[in-house]
Amino acid sequence: MIRNVVLAKLKAGYDAAEVSSIQDGLRSLNTTGTVRYTVGTDAGLRDGNWDFVIVADFEDVDAYRTYDEDTAHNELRARLAPFVDQIARAQFEIPDA
8 A cells, every 4th residue: 555645834825715625626536546535734733833734545556646647636736836835745655454
């Protein structure tokens, strides 16, 4: 299984309604091989946290690549880009439970 983690720091004054709409769009994605897909906004429990997070599990590398190349996903990514100050990503293999 492949886990994809994305963290974004958003620019000051970002359009909260548009970011929420983008998050809803991301939640509705259903690419082949997606096992679990979670999108959220930081709960504000610690200073300095990043604002926006995606944690997604995929059956395998091919399923991750299908998601990464998905047209709807990339349209949502492009809509989010103007609001992003910094982004961090990692994909890693997790052992089957």
